[in-house]
Amino acid sequence: MIKILIVDDSAFMRKVLSDLLAQVPDVTVSGTARNGKNAIEMLNKTLVDLVVMDVEMPVMDGLSALKIIKQTFNIPVIMLSALSNQEITIEALAAGALDFIEKPTNLRAIETEWVSDFYEKIKSVQPSGLTETTKITAPISKNNQPTPRLLEPMSAVQLRMNTQAVVIGASTGGPKALLSVIQQLPNHLSKPIFIVQHMPKGFTKHFAERMNQEAAVTVVEATDGMLIQNRVYLCPGDYHMTLDRGRIMLNQAPKLHGTRPAVDYLFKSAASLYQAKLTAVLLTGMGKDGADGMVTVHHHGGYNIAQNKETCTVYGMPRSAVEKNVVNEILPLAMIGTKISQIVG
Template structure:
């Protein structure tokens, strides 16, 4: 028997067959069963005890969101969602990430994607990676969030060094939407800095992420647009499939979006964003690496620390990271100033800004 046991839940017999064939081609994975809807899926989970579940969002009888919530309540385990790129599909995907899904796969051409084989590598990679994710940390974060929402932090008047402007830049991947929600919800409305975020996510989904976070936060959260000038108290999320960098425009900074080649398989890339901040010596820059698979952000952070003045580097601790890949790679550069539990990231940054 191969190592990682997978259950495939999808209402389409064609999709169940195709996903099963794709996963079974990977020597590390084996599909132990399939289910045609959420109710059937919950029954199969109890019978088969899979290591990972792939779960379609749109299904009759019991859809993917209801099924996911039940899974996380009864038998928490890694779930990878399959989603169609529609406005509703993107919104449902953001809800799935909130409910505890590890990651999601965008179907290339709708609910029944005849060309699903074109994303074979992505499917096997994400399912394999999901098996190594700390689900308990996701569950703990969810309980903490649901107990504090709506969250209204005390407004604080922040002391600023008049000589230096402030800039916060954050990179995240697997587990990132949850982590970003935790960090951003605690930022005060009078934040004296713009916030740049690269979250690994496909085109079309980053806008839904930004819109959702904007409804929860005191700061303004939006998907970044090419050419816009950075404003204090605004959070800019890089659009999927676009690198986000900054360039000087007079005394200000403006966003520049591009589709230059991927970096470490990513576009947007945290490294590319961090590298664009080199030489901003009239800024105090806070570079933060949160949960995620891989090492994106480490090289850019190292360059920032070595070649720019007034840079403070933070990495999420292993204790709170859903996936301790990106933060670990950042830590291993020996350039990280603060290793911080997710719950303390915002407070740490705000104290540093106020010093």
């Protein structure tokens, strides 16, 4: 049973979320709080597996409360964000929020897609006393699976010589992981890096700006038709990103795996463009987006790296790729950052 604390200064919002969660099996609302200060007081008395918290509140805002919660209780937190709170939301993700979800625009007629997304993020959390060393993982299949085999690994020197571009995919927990990777990059890139992070429209602009501030190299939100140079490109929310003849192409094809942008679109198009000269990386994330893309990368002779379970926030996307036996290396996040830096330096 996942025990949830809902924190929002709107009594109506607290009621709406409580009613929605009452319909989810193995989930219970342990309590509600009207601001961050109230939430921290309740956490001292109530056992909770997950906090769902508004970004903007009186007395103590969500960002301030998040920092205390992560330091004192180490409980996962999903932020509720209005469109006007995009920059603060990115700051919250960097400070350790598990994920965020946009507040519905009409609380009296919430869209089915919003409810589905909300439920998926809630269900990614494992119940019963997450400890300081516990990692949140996606549900593991009960079927007895053979131990996945890894393909032939390459040294960083070999990879640097054999790579013309790097593609990265991430979802839940990705913003913090990507900031860690981006901070390790050298001040000059010898090849481009393309990133798909599952994130809604508008938020990617602020996330690209945040990464650009943290990195020694230029990070930009990609635009349609943009000429590919040796810099870091982040796919904008609500668009799929593909690569074609030296340019970035954006489209709004149907969602894939329930998301737009989808990692698979980037990986498959990059594999077609760069063939065996591509390195693909899958970071933390819920679901299986990117796994089929890594199959395509492998079939074109490219190189695949997956983040290991121990350093993932949610070990879903990397695991899906590993189980397809198309991954060359499984590495902790810090080593992935080092390796990418060596490849593109």
